[in-house]
Amino acid sequence: MTDANKAIRSAADVNKLTQIWANLPGWGSLAAVNHSTIGLRFMVTGMVFFLIGGVLAMLLRTQLALPEQSIISAGVYGQLFSMHGSVMMFLFAIPVLEGLAIYLIPKMTGSRDLLFPRISALGYYCYLFGGIIIMFSLLLGIAPASGWFMYTPLSSSEFSPGPGSDFWLLGITFVEISAMAAGIELTVSILCSRAKGMTLNRMPLFCWYILVMALMIVFGFPPLILASILLELERAAGMPFFTVAAGGDPLLWQHLFWLFGHPEVYIIFLPAAGIVSTLIPVFSGRPIVGYRWVVIGIILTGFISFGLWVHHMFTVGIPQLAQAFFSVASMLVAVPTAIQVFAWLATLWYGKVVFRLPMLWICGFLLIFVCGGLTGVMLALVPFNWQVHDTHFVVAHMHYVLVGGMFFPLIAGLYYWLPLVSGRMPSEKIGRWGFWLTFSGFNLTFLLMHLTGLLGMPRRVYTYEAGLGWDWLNLLSSVGSFIMAIGVAMVLLDLLLHFWFGKRASANPWHADTLEWALDMPPAQYNFASLPVVNSRQPLWHDPALPQRIAAGEGGMTDTSSGRRENWGTSAVSACVEQTLHLPGNSWWPLYSALALAVVCISLLCRWYPLALLAALVALVLLLCWSWHNGANLPPLASPADSKPAxxxxxxxxxxxxxxxxxxxxxxxxxxxxxxxxxxxxxxxxxxxxxxxxxxxxxxxxxxxxxxxxxxxxxxxxxxxxxxxxxxxxxxxxxxxxxxxxxxxxxxxxxxxxxxxxxxxxxxxxxxxxxxxxxxxxxxxxxxxxxxxxxxxxxxxxxxxxxxxxxxxxxxxxxxxxxxxxxxxxxxxxxxxxxxxxxx
Amino acid sequence: MTWWRWWKPGHPAQLVLGFSIWSIWFIAMYAGLSVVCQFVAPAPQDGAANWLNYTLWGLTSAVITLLLLLAWRGWRYCHSVPHGSRTLRFIGYVSTVLYVMAALATLFGGLPVLVLAPCI
Known part of the structure; x- marks a missing residue:
């Protein structure tokens, strides 16, 4: 075939691929299931919730800026801090990182989509509707007010008689459908559909992080789902799981919540660490030092983080030996984190570091997260834990770990992958201003908050008396939080403006090594015109011509004659091609099913049980119809010979x-x-x-x-x-x-x-x-x-x-x-x- | 499906087996301690020298031994795999280190039973 013929065939194939993988136009885009679309929707929605959570934080800091203020009443303050924590944890941190993983994993692993794309779409709609339901409680002034961990008996009907706790229990459980969906889908997609030759030991570290995070979701979320169901049953039907007089125990809630709650911190941290492990080698211009050790660190974190939950309960009356088990485990979890930190430092040490904008955020992460980790080790010590329990010290530690460990890497990652999404570069100038304001504002807020806590200020109090030594600390913390808010606003402005004013990005602008940079910027819906074959851990560094070969159709699965969305199915360890996967296309089933589930959720909130039952039946029928149509459903095979293609x-x-x-x-x-x-x-x-x-x-x-x-x-x-x-x-x-x-x-x-x-x-x-x-x-x-x-x-x-x-x-x-x-x-x-x- | 192959040193299940054993040990220690303290607690004046702590330490020692044996098996496997089989060597190496770390985690987690009374 001549070059001209190749080009004509290639153009025709690309057109056909575009047609096969396109979202429906107009309102039809609601039926989109493609991972790029869904991933971006997750991230944009998550950022909207982040802004809401941030505004709540500003209100809290305004109230606490000076002693004995009454800008916000005690009741409203309770709602605000509960919603701030819940929104940031459940509606921002996890969904945004899931969205990033949903967007990136197929691109990094050389696939065209995730393997259960309609499940992704269902997960997104459950997240969206659940989030809206929860936010409505705030608008109506009946938001949950028992903290983001909803301790019983405070959250039980006796002490929280309104619907606030129900909004949390039902809304969060609804949202968790999306987390479970993402956890299952990402696990299977990483294991069953990678580029040919991308063996386990050649998998990008980001994929390892996401694999372990996804499995942690699979094991970590069910205890909270169960706890939420039990508490809602207690509130709605009077089943006394947490009522002492009837044989229940409120501490059961704490156990079940923290069985989820502590791994949750690492579920948030691991993808962020995955971003760090991806970016540091790129900006150091060399492979990461100790790839195998980082993998060991990731797996270790995944396991040990499940053995720490009781350190949130050291003050509830547990035998000292049991406390010692959990104290030791809490200290042990620092080991895998330290392995990763040393691997990052060694990579920086041996590399030639280029301090572009994403690296600034990575440096901020290293500093803040290490400090947060050290205060974590302090909190693992039982006597110290007793002293600072429920004080602002814990709030400061938590923000050092979560903002340092998740938000800073996230922004680094957003800046890094922005050119891939938009084809444009962000503004270094605005970005640097954004970083320094955020970094200094954050430390002013939370570094001082450690001291406020050590001086005895309890958390979750809406005001305090003057003259206790907390006044100036709180004022400075509030000033710092507003500086941080200005910094975050600048970053978001930069991210937004760059879509119009950003410079055009060159191909692979950061000289990265992973497969997503082999794609067009922005990428086509099908990602790869032909599926790549990988022979190294750094495919683009070892084979710079790979993007051109992929685009020219020299990879696999170039035949579009089936008219269906096709991808390779590969073996989990050796990434050998084993089968052709037909992935489902655009569908309304996910939206309809999520709508039916939303009706179930709202009916339960309003105690309209017959409607809830009816909606549950409709949801079941919809899901079964979905499963029927989602099957292969090809015409019966004409002959046995047809059943054995290559x-x-x-x-x-x-x-x-x-x-x-x-x-x-x-x-x-x-x-x-x-x-x-x-x-x-x-x-x-x-x-x-x-x-x-x-x-x-x-x-x-x-x-x-x-x-x-x-x-x-x-x-x-x-x-x-x-x-x-x-x-x-x-x-x-x-x-x-x-x-x-x-x-x-x-x-x-x-x-x-x-x-x-x-x-x-x-x-x-x-x-x-x-x-x-x-x-x-x-x-x-x-x-x-x-x-x-x-x-x-x-x-x-x-x-x-x-x-x-x-x-x-x-x-x-x-x-x-x-x-x-x-x-x-x-x-x-x-x-x-x-x-x-x-x-x- | 031959489940037995999961136990072979080069199988990817080995990557999680070490800490799965650690998890079971951890649950057994915490659950066992809680149940015994609730119903047949040893006398507080015995301190750390009592039948419950001895049992817990016995369990800890047995688990450490098992994990170290598995680590030794993994190490031997790493040396027996041909140089071309990088994926198998990777799995063997990573799982060996994880077995050793699981043994260390078990040791550190179990040490308190040597010095602390169980049910106070």
Whole structure:
């Protein structure tokens, strides 16, 4: 083929690719699912919430600037600080970083999109609607006022009778759907769809950080989701999980909250550290020192951060030995952070550092975050922790870690990737002013706040008496916060103005090494015209001509004849190409489903339970319809030969991203179940007035019979899916119907037991927990049966057969999971108490 | 699916196995301590020398031994992998260091049982 012919073919392919990957025009853009669009939407929305949270902070500092002020009343102050923390943590920090990851990961890994793009869109809409619902409470003057951690009993209906706590519990849980969606999607996308040759040891460090962050979301968020559900059940239905008189315990909330809350800090920190680990090598002009050690540090952080939660509870009355465990773990977490800090310093030391604008923010990060880390080690020491607990010292530490550890790297990252998004460069001059004002304002505010705390000023007080030694410190802190606000405003102005006035960026303006800089600026919706092959950790440094070759179609997957959004599916470790993935395109299902869920949320807030039930059913139907249409749904194969192309489609194989997605989802589900199990044993052993009936609420023999039916259903499903995997589909549909019948029998028996159970769920925490676990089991049994039924219907349409054995393999782990939690629940909640009931 | 292959030294599951063991140890220590202190607490006057602390230290020692054995196995594996298999060497190396670190984390976490009374 001549060069001219190549060029003509290439132009035609690019046009076709553009057409395949384009968002719908006008209002149709609401149906967009592309990762670039969704990632940017996350970030822009997050920045809007950041501005709102910032305004709240300014109001707080105005009130505290002078003693004995009454600009803001105590009640409003409570709402403002609660909303400031909640907005910054749940509506800004996590979503913005998720958005950045959603935007960047496919570009860095050489893919065209994330693997579950419609889930991304659903996550965005849940975030948007949840955020709006929460913000409405502020507009109506009924915002939550129990702090961003919503401690019981302050947040319980007795002490917070209005709807404020409900807004938090329902709104945040709604928003967390987006975090879970991002966690699952990013995990699977990083593991199952990277450029050919991008083995685990060649993966950009940013991807390692995001992988661990995503897995931390998967394990870290479920305890809070459970806690929120339990507290809302207590407030709305009177189920006394946190009420001492009925056998509950308010400390259970603290455990569940901080089981999420401390890893949350690292969920925020890790992506930011990923930005740092990406930028420092680029601006030092050399690869990072100790790549393997940084990976070790990341994994270590991911684990150890789950072992620190009790250091938030050192003052609640815990045995000294237990305090020592958590104190040691709290100090240990400094080790992986130190590994990373030393790797960054060594890279700077050995490199030739260019101090461009992003590097300024990185330097600010290093200084502030190290200081925050050191005060963290101080707080890990139990006696010191007792002294400064609930003082402004803790507020200062927290802001040093979170603003230093997240905000500064984020701005560095925004400046760094800005040319990629817009094709233009930011203003160095405005940017530097923005940095210095933010940096000096921040330190003036929070460095002094350490001292305010050491002098004894408690946090969450709306005013203070004059003459306690706090006056000048508070005044300077308030002045500093306004200087910081001016700095942040300048940065945001710079970011905004550069879209019109910024200089045109040259290709790869920072001389970076990662694949996203091989793209056009701004990138096309499909990212790569042809999928790159990678042979090194720094592909653009070792192969500077790679961008041209990608654009010329010399990479993989250049055939656009299918007319579908295609990508490579690669193996998790060695990144070998294994299959062709057909990714779903624009869709209204995510928006409709999120709208239905928003109606559920609002109905629950207003206590319109019939409407909530109806909306929940609509949401379920929408999600099931979505799953039906999201399947391959290709016409039945004409002949067996068609089913074996060179590179199989996912539905022609027995493993693929959907199966990985199911497994990761079940890991999150398992974390929620384990949190519930923890709550059960915690109440059993620690609640001051725990009481259990002498006999169990349900006959164990019937529960065993019920379990036997579930076991048979699993055996049937497992047999048929193995048969499919081995290439047989004899009487497949009958087998599926048989499994549906057995599963339904199990479900009906369990439902009957549940209805007949004499549960005093409003007067006994014991019965309330039993009720929750039964509902949990019923929900899962129903779902497994429903999905199996859909499979039976799909067999009839030819969507599942021996040539398309994939979908049952996706559902199989759900059956296994359900059976495992069923038997574990029976033993833990019904059999064990029979033996131990009298003893405990 | 052969689950057994997860235990082989070059498998990526090895990257998380060390600290998964640490996590189980951590939960067992905290949960065990809490339950025992609630129902059959040793006498406070015994100080750190009591059956509960001995048990916890025994568990800690066993876990450290297991982690060090796994680290040794990983180290041997690193040396046995051909130089061309960089990904396998990477997994072997990283998981070996993580096993050692998990052992150290277990040691430091367990040391307090040697000096502190459990249920005070």
């Amino acid at each position: 590179l199989p489609l996912t539905d022609q194989s027995t493993d693929g991203p959907g199966r990985w997605g199911m497994v990761v989802t079940l890991l999150a589900n398992g974390a929620l179940f384990m949190a519930l199990l923890f709550g059960w044993f915690y109440l059993w052993t620690a609640a001051p007035q725990w009481s259990a009936p002498a006999e169990g609420p349900l006959p164990v023999t019937l529960l065993l019979l019920c379990g036997a039916l579930a076991t048979v259903a699993l055996w049937q499903f497992n047999r048929l899916s193995r048969q499919l995997a081995n290439g047989g589909d004899t009487r497949l549909q009958q087998q599926l119907w048989l499994c549906v019948i057995t599963g339904s029998a199990h479900f009906i028996l369990l439902l009957s037991l549940f209805i007949m159970a004499p549960l005093a769920y409003t007067s006994s925490a014991h019965d309330a927990v039993i009720m929750v676990i039964l509902l949990y089991l019923l929900g899962h049994a129903g779902l497994a049966v429903l999905l199996t039924l859909l499979q039976a219907l799909r067999v009839a349409r030819g969507y599942v057969s021996k040539h398309r054995p994939y979908e049952p393999q996706v559902i199989k782990p759900l059956w296994f999971y359900y059976l495992a939690v069923y038997w574990l629940s029976i033993v833990s909640f019904f059999i064990l108490p029979l033996g131990w009931g009298q003893v405990l």
